[in-house]
Amino acid sequence: MDPLKAIVKADRFPPLDHPALRRRVRKASDLRGVFMDEEALEWLIRQGDPVVYATYEPPVPESAGHLTFGLTIIFAGQVGSEYFMTRGHFHVQRQTAEVYYALRGLGYLLMQDEQDRARAEPLEPGSMVYVPPGWAHRSVNTGAEPLVFIYVFPADAGHDYGAIQQKGFAKVVVQAQGRPVVVDRGAWTRSPGR
Numbered sequence: 001m002d003p004l005k006a007i008v009k010a011d012r013f014p015p016l017d018h019p020a021l022r023r024r025v026r027k028a029s030d031l032r033g034v035f036m037d038e039e040a041l042e043w044l045i046r047q048g049d050p051v052v053y054a055t056y057e058p059p060v061p062e063s064a065g066h067l068t069f070g071l072t073i074i075f076a077g078q079v080g081s082e083y084f085m086t087r088g089h090f091h092v093q094r095q096t097a098e099v100y101y102a103l104r105g106l107g108y109l110l111m112q113d114e115q116d117r118a119r120a121e122p123l124e125p126g127s128m129v130y131v132p133p134g135w136a137h138r139s140v141n142t143g144a145e146p147l148v149f150i151y152v153f154p155a156d157a158g159h160d161y162g163a164i165q166q167k168g169f170a171k172v173v174v175q176a177q178g179r180p181v182v183v184d185r186g187a188w189t190r191s192p193g194r
């Protein structure tokens with residue numbers, strides 16, 4: 001293929017511009033089974049089924065040697081006490097890494113390996129995070145404006161959503177007393193009086 005160039009403007013919508021952009025949208029109704037509060041999700045779907053996040057990718061072949069790159073925008077919002085976030089995935093080819101670079105907004109990148117070690121890296125404009133091979137990853141918007149970031153990973157890595165959804169991320173990002181906190185999912189779902 002020939003070289004290509006895209007323009008990123010995080011304060012504009014859509015934030016990534018290229019004539020042949022692939023756009024994927026995830027609405028609330030696409031995210032059943034992802035959030036802890038299923039009733040709150042169904043309520044949101046009935047309220048108009050908002051877009052939770054979208055990705056934009058210039059056309060790069062999904063084959064060895066190429067790098068898939070693109071931009072994710074996660075809109076501001078909550079499902080119950082949990083903030084809007086991506087589904088989260090391992091790469092099918094576990095020995096592939098990914099790089100994130102945050103352009104706008106506030107949030108977290110949650111990561112978890114197959115030994116269940118978990119990390120939560122705060123994201124703010126300028127944050128660059130390296131997700132090593134073998135770590136599942138999910139991003140969360142804790143702010144009042146869109147969270148916008150760029151990602152790059154080997155184009156033949158593939159997405160495995162099932163493994164981490166079955167097990168669930170060990171950490172969740174929730175609003176408690178008006179501010180975002182990262183907590184163990186088990187402790188949060190068991191905590192009384194919230």
Ligand code: ZN
Pocket residue numbers: 089090091098137153
């Ligand atoms: Zn990935």
